[in-house]
Amino acid sequence: MKEEQKSLILKISSQYPPPQGVKLSYGTAGFREDASILVSTVYRVGILAALRSLKTQSVIGLMITASHNKVNDNGVKIADPSGGMLTQDWEPFADRLANAQDPQNLIELIVEFVEKENIPLHWDGMRSAEILLGRDTRPSGESLLQAAKQGIDSIIGAVSVDMGIVTTPQLHWMVRARNQGMKATEFDYFQQISDSFRCFMGLIPTKSDQVSEGADKLIVDCANGVGGEKLIALKKMLNGKAMEVRNSGLEGEGELNERVGADFVQKEKVVPLGFGTEDVGISILLSELRCASLDGDADRLVYFTVASNNTSRIDLVDGDKMLSLFAIFIKDQIGILKGEGAKKTTNNYEPRLGVVQTAYANGASTDYLKNLGLEVVLTPTGVKYLHEKAAQYDIGIYFEANGHGTILFSQSFLSWLEAENKELSSTSKGSEEQKAALRLLAVTKLINQAVGDALSGLLMVEAILKHMGWSIHKWSELYQDLPSRMLKVIVKDRTAVVTTNAETEVVKPTGIQDAINAEIAKCSRGRSFIRPSGTEDIIRVYAEASTQEAADSLANSVAKLVDQFLNS
Known part of the structure; x- marks a missing residue:
């Protein structure tokens, strides 16, 4: 590395001293902390993004958001060239970069990494790296954005492009589009998903059992976040589709993620602020009011109905059921293309459809999907693992129960589908x-293949429900969730627990898995597993069984085993 580059980093980094007594870790959500201590970290992630762009010779994204966290928090994460998350191989370097104690140490780390990765630094001042920047609506976003720009400017030849206030999925989509040679403005994003939605809706068959017009009312809780403004803009492009936007966050309305949003609704199973007795569904025939919640940066989506017998409670339709809905629809459409009586083309291509879940997926959902004849696989917890596994299929569908997920389509499937459509036309x-x-072609453009996206997911759900003539009630009754319980156990050393088989079995400490199995055997439809937290000395316990009492008992029994094996 030339002295000119070192001097530039030393000069700018001295303005961004790291917080003392704080150790930061880059996880699935990137770096996330109280906004007041993140300035130095965001500056250094700017450097990271520039180096990643140089390494890949591609456009990279940098998003400033803390998603469903409280308003005083913020965070920063990288979008890789595919639009997905930063490759796991670079996460250790991100940690070291964020925690470097002084400018000289920072320089040493960068020099070592640049040489190890053979990153081509440029010295002619010409543009050599490009990073798209985005932020959500948090008050701290603007100052952190400036720190990110300074980090990018610390690498000679790197340039930043401010995309403004956007949802996290929009920024990921823009990065993916740019690297595919497509137009990548916010307008282009809206144009693609609105056009695809209209195309899909134009292909809906006429059915006598279609949901009545009264059931077309959709109310969306936007968590007082960035999704509110964007959903209103999308609604206009769809000529005022019948939806009501609440908790938009516009004009100072409400506090971001405070008793609103997908994370709150999914965890607490109560109505968000701004919902009440007037939103109870009409429980006759198929005519029920649908409600949905986005999270603070609009990458999670859940549906719900307000219970008629207790208007503070909800009937939740979570990510597991969203996955099931999408899987049923895609399986049906492929069946029409490939089934008996279908016109046979010369191409005998058989697309492989896979469903990807984590162990936290409700066991009833996994059983339901397997009974449909679908291939279901588990991965460790974390979207990065789900996304990576889904990419191994021609069509890979993944969702977490919290409402984050998407559908991935391989290039071979897209080529086959386009050829099929051409021949059939x-x-x-x-x-x-x-x-x-x-x-299916409309779906490939409607869904955001880069990352989970509440806006495109919302349109997908609406179109498929309309296509199938289903009410939210019928959708919700696909299967009945098994009662479950999650607990935390504080331990001396979480690294003492080592798991395998997608975190469903414990390898160490020896003997604890046999003890857990013995407790599971006492329960009807019992299932339980433990896994260490990624950030705290905590072991998480999950249990489910045929009754809530049994699930609670199983969780408590396993928690006692954790305490016995790790704290004695």
């Missing part, structure tokens, strides 16, 4: 087979 235009192909 010339030989049997307007046939059910061609409509199925067109619906």
Whole structure:
């Protein structure tokens, strides 16, 4: 590394001393902390983003958000060239960078890493790295954005492009689009998903059992976050689709994520602020009011109905059921294209459809999906693991119960689908087979393949429910969730627990898995596992069983085992 580059980093980094007594760790959510101590970290992530762009010779994204956290928090994370999350290989370097104690140590780390990764630094002043910047609506976002720009400016030839206030999924989409040679403004994002939604809706069959017009009322809780403004803009592009936007966060309305939003609704199972007796569904025929919640940066989505017998409670339709809805629809459309009686083309391609979950997925959902004949696999907890596994299929669907997930389509599947549609349009235009192909093509453009996206997911749900003629009540009754309980156990050393098989079995300490199995065997439909927290000396316990009493008892028994094996 030339002295000119070292001097530039030393000069700027001295303005951003790291917080004392704080150790930061880059996880699935990137770095996330109280905003007051993140300035130095965001500056250094700016450097990281520039180096990543140089390494990949691609556009990289840097998003400033703390998602569903309280308003005083903030965070920063990187979007890789695919639009997905930062490669796990670079996470240790991100940790070291954030925790470097002084400018000289920072320089040494960067020099070592640049040489190890053979990153091509440029000295002619020409543009050599490009980073798209985005932030949510938090008050701290603007100052942290400036720190990120300074970090990017610390690498000669790197430039930043401020995309403004955007949802996290929008920024990921923009990075993916730019690296595919497509237009990548916010307008282009809205244009693609609105056009795809209209195309999908135009292919919906006429059915006598369609949901009545009265059931088309959709009310969306936007967590007083960035999703409110964006959903209102999207609604206008859809010519005022019948939806009501609440908790928009505009004009000072409400506090970000405070008793509102997908995370609150999914965990607490109570109505968000701004919802009440007037939102109880009409429980006759198929006519029920649908409600949905986005989280603070609009990458999570859950649906719910307000209970008629207790208007503070909700009937939740979570990410597991969203996954099931999408899987049923895609399986049906492929069945139309490939099933008996379908027009046979010369291409015998058989797309492989896979469903990816974590061990936290309710066991009833996993059983339901397997009974549909779908291939279901588990990964360790974390979107990065789910996304990576889903990419191994021609069609990979993943969702967490919290409402974060998406659908990935391989290039081979897209090529086959486009070829099928082309042939069908010339030989049997307007046939059910061609409509199925067109619906699937619309889905590939409607869903955000870069990352979970509450806005595109919302339109997907609405279109599929309309296509299938289902009410939210019928959707919710696909299966009945098994009662479950989650607990935390404080331990001396969380690293003493080592798991395998997607975190469902414990390898160390020896003997604890046998003890857990013995407790599980006492319960009807019992299931339990433990896993260490990624950030605290805590062991998380999950248990489910056929009754809530049994699930509670199983969780407590396993928690006692954790305490016995790790704290004695």
